[in-house]
Amino acid sequence: xxxxxxxxxxxxxxxxxxxxxxxxxxxxxxxxxxxxxxxxxxxxxxxxxxxxxxxxxxxxxxxxxxxxxxxxxxxxxxxxxxxxxxxxxxxxxxxxxxxxxxxxxxxx
Numbered sequence: 001x002x003x004x005x006x007x008x009x010x011x012x013x014x015x016x017x018x019x020x021x022x023x024x025x026x027x028x029x030x031x032x033x034x035x036x037x038x039x040x041x042x043x044x045x046x047x048x049x050x051x052x053x054x055x056x057x058x059x060x061x062x063x064x065x066x067x068x069x070x071x072x073x074x075x076x077x078x079x080x081x082x083x084x085x086x087x088x089x090x091x092x093x094x095x096x097x098x099x100x101x102x103x104x105x106x107x108x
Contacts, residue, residue: 003074005042005103006031012071012078013048013099016062022052022093034102041076041104045084048097055095059087063097076103 010026017024029046050059063083071078080102088096 003076005073005076005105006044008073008076009044009071009078009101009103010046012073015072016069017050017058020050020052020054020058022050022055022058025049027096039079039104041079041102044101044103046099046101048099049094050097051094053093055093056087056089059095059097063087073103075106077106078102079104 006029010029013026014024025048027047027049029044031042031044034041034043048059048062066081066083069078069081071081078101080100082100083097084100085098088098090096
């Protein structure tokens with residue numbers, strides 16, 4: 001049984017912030033099927049919210065390595081991950097960032 005790609009993506013994104021002194025949550029996840037001639041998967045749009053001290057700095061560090069980011073997901077491979085829109089600061093210790101991703105099913 002292949003794991004749900006949206007759940008796997010949300011889990012993998014939050015794992016990146018395991019040492020962040022606050023909370024990291026994936027919100028407003030919307031996914032739709034995607035396929036090419038050789039691959040099938042899903043496109044995802046979601047919001048990442050960080051709350052806690054240094055939320056802005058942690059988000060900026062995350063963005064700095066965005067193009068080379070590899071995530072461990074059961075049954076899926078992250079093919080693309082990009083920011084959409086600007087960083088939204090919702091207070092001194094709260095930041096939101098729009099992201100979009102493409103995941104493809106891992107070949108058995």
